[in-house]
Amino acid sequence: MSDVRLKSVGAYSPRLRISAAEFREAWGRFEAAGVETKAVPEADEDSLTMAVEAARRAIDAADVSPDDVGYLAFATTTPPMAESDLTARLTSLLGVTADATTRTMTGSTRAGAQALDASLDAGPWDGRLGIVVAADCPTGSPDSGIEHAAGAGAAAVVLGDDGPGVVRDRSSYVEPFPGTRFRTLGEGETTELGVTDYDRQSFAAALGGAVDGLNAFDHVDAAAVQSPDGKRPYRVTDVLGVEPDHVAAADTVETLGDTGAASVLLGAAKAFDNSAERVLLAAYGSGAGANAMIVDGELPTKCALDASVDLTYPEYLRRREVITADEPDGGGAYVSVPSWKRTIPQRHQLNAGECPSCGALNFPPSGACRTCHSRPDAYETVSLPGTGTVEGVTTIAQGGAPPEFVEQQSQSGPFVSAVIALDGPAGDEAVSVPAQVLTRGDSSVAVGDRTETVIRRIYRQEGVIRYGFKMQPIDAD
Amino acid sequence: MRDAYIIGAGQTPFGSMPDRSYRSLFLTAFERAVESVPHGIDEDEIDEAVIGSLGVGGRQLGLSGPAATEHLGLHGIPSSRIENACAASGYSVRQAVQAVKSGMADVALAGGVEVMTDMSGDMTKYWLGVSGETEWERLTGTTFAGVYAQMASAYLDRYDATREHLSMVAVKNHANGAKNPNAHLGFECSLDDAMSAPDVAHPLNLYHCCPTSDGAAAVLVASEDVVDEYTEEPVRVAGVGASSERVGLFQREEYTTIASSRRAGETAYDRAGLGASDIDFAEVHDCFAIAELLAYEDLGFCDPGGAPQLLDDGVTDLDGDLPVNASGGLKSKGHPIGATGAGQIAEAFKQLRGKAGERQVEDPTYGLTHNVGGSGGAAVVHILEREVGR
Numbered sequence: 001m002s003d004v005r006l007k008s009v010g011a012y013s014p015r016l017r018i019s020a021a022e023f024r025e026a027w028g029r030f031e032a033a034g035v036e037t038k039a040v041p042e043a044d045e046d047s048l049t050m051a052v053e054a055a056r057r058a059i060d061a062a063d064v065s066p067d068d069v070g071y072l073a074f075a076t077t078t079p080p081m082a083e084s085d086l087t088a089r090l091t092s093l094l095g096v097t098a099d100a101t102t103r104t105m106t107g108s109t110r111a112g113a114q115a116l117d118a119s120l121d122a123g124p125w126d127g128r129l130g131i132v133v134a135a136d137c138p139t140g141s142p143d144s145g146i147e148h149a150a151g152a153g154a155a156a157v158v159l160g161d162d163g164p165g166v167v168r169d170r171s172s173y174v175e176p177f178p179g180t181r182f183r184t185l186g187e188g189e190t191t192e193l194g195v196t197d198y199d200r201q202s203f204a205a206a207l208g209g210a211v212d213g214l215n216a217f218d219h220v221d222a223a224a225v226q227s228p229d230g231k232r233p234y235r236v237t238d239v240l241g242v243e244p245d246h247v248a249a250a251d252t253v254e255t256l257g258d259t260g261a262a263s264v265l266l267g268a269a270k271a272f273d274n275s276a277e278r279v280l281l282a283a284y285g286s287g288a289g290a291n292a293m294i295v296d297g298e299l300p301t302k303c304a305l306d307a308s309v310d311l312t313y314p315e316y317l318r319r320r321e322v323i324t325a326d327e328p329d330g331g332g333a334y335v336s337v338p339s340w341k342r343t344i345p346q347r348h349q350l351n352a353g354e355c356p357s358c359g360a361l362n363f364p365p366s367g368a369c370r371t372c373h374s375r376p377d378a379y380e381t382v383s384l385p386g387t388g389t390v391e392g393v394t395t396i397a398q399g400g401a402p403p404e405f406v407e408q409q410s411q412s413g414p415f416v417s418a419v420i421a422l423d424g425p426a427g428d429e430a431v432s433v434p435a436q437v438l439t440r441g442d443s444s445v446a447v448g449d450r451t452e453t454v455i456r457r458i459y460r461q462e463g464v465i466r467y468g469f470k471m472q473p474i475d476a477d
Numbered sequence: 478m479r480d481a482y483i484i485g486a487g488q489t490p491f492g493s494m495p496d497r498s499y500r501s502l503f504l505t506a507f508e509r510a511v512e513s514v515p516h517g518i519d520e521d522e523i524d525e526a527v528i529g530s531l532g533v534g535g536r537q538l539g540l541s542g543p544a545a546t547e548h549l550g551l552h553g554i555p556s557s558r559i560e561n562a563c564a565a566s567g568y569s570v571r572q573a574v575q576a577v578k579s580g581m582a583d584v585a586l587a588g589g590v591e592v593m594t595d596m597s598g599d600m601t602k603y604w605l606g607v608s609g610e611t612e613w614e615r616l617t618g619t620t621f622a623g624v625y626a627q628m629a630s631a632y633l634d635r636y637d638a639t640r641e642h643l644s645m646v647a648v649k650n651h652a653n654g655a656k657n658p659n660a661h662l663g664f665e666c667s668l669d670d671a672m673s674a675p676d677v678a679h680p681l682n683l684y685h686c687c688p689t690s691d692g693a694a695a696v697l698v699a700s701e702d703v704v705d706e707y708t709e710e711p712v713r714v715a716g717v718g719a720s721s722e723r724v725g726l727f728q729r730e731e732y733t734t735i736a737s738s739r740r741a742g743e744t745a746y747d748r749a750g751l752g753a754s755d756i757d758f759a760e761v762h763d764c765f766a767i768a769e770l771l772a773y774e775d776l777g778f779c780d781p782g783g784a785p786q787l788l789d790d791g792v793t794d795l796d797g798d799l800p801v802n803a804s805g806g807l808k809s810k811g812h813p814i815g816a817t818g819a820g821q822i823a824e825a826f827k828q829l830r831g832k833a834g835e836r837q838v839e840d841p842t843y844g845l846t847h848n849v850g851g852s853g854g855a856a857v858v859h860i861l862e863r864e865v866g867r
Contacts, residue, residue: 335612343612364613370728392732394626395679396618402606403599405618417617419627419727432727434610434617447634458616468616 002120004130006157006165006295007064010057011269011303012050013153013256015440016040016319018311023148026313032149034230038257039152040311040319041137042438043411044456047076047154048086048467051135052093052455053304054154054262058131059094061302062158066095070128071159073103073119075111075261076136077183077190080457080465089467090133092348093455108285109136109181109226111261116157116281117291120167123159130159136260140189142322146181147189149229151257153305155265165297168278171213174289177202181228181286192286202288203232208239210290211282217294221276222246224267226284227253240282249276256305266305273301309440324410327403327461340466347468350386350422350453352431353379361424361431384431386453387474388422391432393445404459416445420471438472450474480701481577483712483861484584485514486823491692491811492661495595499536499693500548503528503590506693506816507549510588513826514697515708520549523697524582526556527572529565529589530815533604534596545590562608563764565589566694567818567848567857571717573698583703588695589820591813601689608851610725619678622686624726624852625765626678631732632767633680636782640680643766644671645788647684647808650763653795654805656835661690661811685766690811694819696826712829715751715843715862718744724854735768735853738775742847745858746777749843753777756799756860757841758828760821762849763806772847773801776858795836803828803836818848822859829863 017037023030032038041050051074059066072094074087087102103118105111112134119130135154140146157165180202181192192199207226223246225233230253234244250267252259259266264283271279281293317323345351346364353365356379360371365379395416401409409415416437421430437445438454445451451471458468487509489502511518526546532538542558561568566589573587593601606620614624632638648668654660666684674683704711720740723729729736746752753776761776763769770784778799779787787793793801804810804824807817825844827833838844846859 335616339612370723392627392631392726394619394623394630394681395676396620396623397676397678400620400622400677401602401618402615402620403603404616406599408618415618417619417623417627419732434614434619434725434727436617447630 002123002167003161004120004123004159005161005163006297006299007160007163008058008062008158008300009155009269009272010054010061010301011153011155011266011305012053012057013039013305014041014045014050015308016042016311017307017309018313018316022313022316027143030148031145032229032257034254035149035257036254037307038149040316041152043319043408046080046457047078047135047137048080048090049455049457050137050152050154051090051133054135054156055094055131055133057302057304058156058158061300064129064158067097068129069096069100069131070125071101071119071122071130072096073105073115073132075105075115075134077106077109077111077260078137079106092344093467095349108287108289109260109263110283110285110289110291112265113281113283113291113293116265117170117172119159120170124161127161132157132159134262134265136262138190138258138260139320140191144191145229146192149258151259153252153256153259153262153266155262155269157265165295165299168294168296169214169217170291170293171210172289172291173206173209173213175205175209177286177288180288200235202286203284204236204239206288206290207236207282207284210292211240214292214294220246220278220280220294222249222271223280223282224250224264224271225282227251227263228258230254240280242280249274250279252305268295269301269303272299273303318411321411325406327407337462337464350384350469352382352384354382355379361429363422363431363433382425384422385425388420388430388451388471390437390445390447390449390451391419391421393418393437393447404461408459418445418471420451436470438470443473445473478578479580481574481714482699482701482704483696483714483822483826484699484704484707485510485518485697486695486826487513488659488694488816488820488823489692490659491690491813491820493594494691497592497691499530499541499590499592500545502592502691502693503545503588503695504549506588506695510695510697515710516706518697518707520551523551523554523584523586525554525576526551526586527559527569528556529559529569529818530591531560531562531565531608533591533593533814534600561855562850563762563812563814564818564848564850564855564857565815567821567846568719568855570696570698570819570822570859571719571857573696574714574717577698577700584697584699586695586697587819588693589816589818590693591815592691593689593813594691608854610728614725614727621852622678622681622765625767626681627726628732629680629767632770635733636785638785641672642770642785642788643681643685644668646763646766646769647671649794650802650806650808653803653836654809657805657810660805660809661688662809663805681765681767687764687807687812690813692811692813692816692820694816694823696819696822710830711864712826713862713864714859716745716747716749716860717858718742718748719857720744721855722853724851726852733771734781735771735775735849735856737853737856738772738847738849741856741858742776745860749860751843751860756843756845758800758803758838759845759847760804760824761801761806761847763802763808764812768849769801769806776845776847800838803833803838818857821846821848825861829861
């Protein structure tokens, strides 16, 4: 077995929810059995931003520093870019050092479990840490069962050479089942042929094969089983040798929907969060393959899986970009990708600069000091904690966004834009920055409100997604 | 240095004229400026030209100065375009004044032009944000309405002011603009209209925002050595002040003042040897209603936080002690970005010569114009004097 131990688990889901009832009203029926509500990414969320949220929580729960991470694996079936190494941005957004070994796993819904499996072989890392993060937000065609089930969420595990979590046993299995859930090259939507019995046979054969590879186990407290809908995992309890209650103890599909490559790790996070001490992980990827693992231990967790905003079906379609506008043509203001890259230390890590002449904080730290107007050779880099106070604020009404933000406004409506006095590292001096502030429902933002940073998509131009910080009210969690 | 005088000034109507080219608009403004010179002027006597424009839409972004003056037949004279966002032609007038005062020109043409209504709404939005701080401020999804709204939120939080005061600016300026045949939105509006309009960027609603307009304005500046050839009613440039500030709001020390306006005003008063109490009327840069309140304070018409009281007391109404934006201001007269500053000078020139018709201010001696670029990255203030008994 591996010498790698599990130190913590973190989990995140977007706060937006749509209910099965909304689909029934729109379509006359709902194709995702066992799903009551599902999580929907906001317009500025994707698998990368969700991965940041889950990973930060896992790092918090383990009470470790991102500086200590030497290995990072990212798993998703829905990378925001089909080609482009997203682990570089994920590493930067998390504050992990540039020399970390990084891996990307994709291509099927068992990518999350594969990433964990591979990292157990890769570590330990000479006293440094590993982090595995799975995040997913699948989509299908609007009338399909895949789309009705398609949810969103992310889970992350921190690994090291010590920790309360031990992988007792693990196993892998593959068997060709072409035509089960798939996505052709260049397509955005996942589909399936819908040969029902064949699909069920594939699911049971692969998972059964993986579990057969494990040594016999006495009992588990929970079974985190791949959940493309809320019925499929319960059909394989006999094959897995578990009870329906065990599946229910790690069930997130009922509230979050199908979370793809994050499904099994999310289930495990829920189980450990509810004090499970032995969890079976049973991940399935169509095509088909499966991974099974037994994880023992009392793992610290930090989970944000609660809902707060219900969407109507039209609002949902806007988030899904089904009925929205793209960025209009135009000209004028333009920030090139290379000049954006130059600001990444500020946008990802809130690096401000202290003026060597007067000590004032500058953000971004370039050009003349905004306080004493001297032009230093270099600013001393200061990392800001990420909390701040609203100094000036407006809501950009529908139709009032500049072209780069038309797509965002088309998807999620009016947005709040503010000037924020970000707290300095010592808490006594602040430096002002412009930022959007996330709101929920009809909540409003006023001068004096306290906020904290959160990583989101800022905008997409020339096909390139640009990530950076926004703010959210500090009591948002 | 010798004195500079305004001997003529004119403008096109401001409004929506999508079929007019920037050159044809500027030609009209130029002809009106020439017509306004009391003794007339031989166009060959114009030594140089400076034309302000942002260049909305792109079009002739390069060499638009020479392109315009050659179109006018001002063949061969030095001509250039000056860009300082919405303060472009306030700065072009300042530059013409400099040319005349320095002795490099006896007569200089200043002006501005902008065409904004001949393109799609999307294209317009692209261009409206180009004078904000691009890399950070714009990328929070703000155009200028958003940035001024942030200033308004800070102002309303800090001082005893309400959204009604913002609406009072709209009511006053529309009442004045209704008396101005050159106004883009020359109609009156009620306080109820100005309170109940849809939000553009809260707390600013549609009536708290100026329109986008087409238009041009032209100003002829002459030296004291030649002024008597052109007029017996000279309007002296008593003082000019200009100043810059950080382009992004977030980079500034305060959000409830425009420091560049304050400094430009102080310099202009200082050069003119005058104070705010000497001013008889003002044309201020009310691109958004909050900007007019800030202008009152930055130009010393009242103390910080005192602007709402001035509005409550009607001080800046047309029949008040210090009429502000008798022309209708940017709100009602219109805001063809590059033409706005020169248009303010054209209005002040008209007022000082007593030719402003229904909106005439009573017997003024000193008029002030205040032109701001962006959310305050640039500001320029002129004080003009009707010189009696020269």
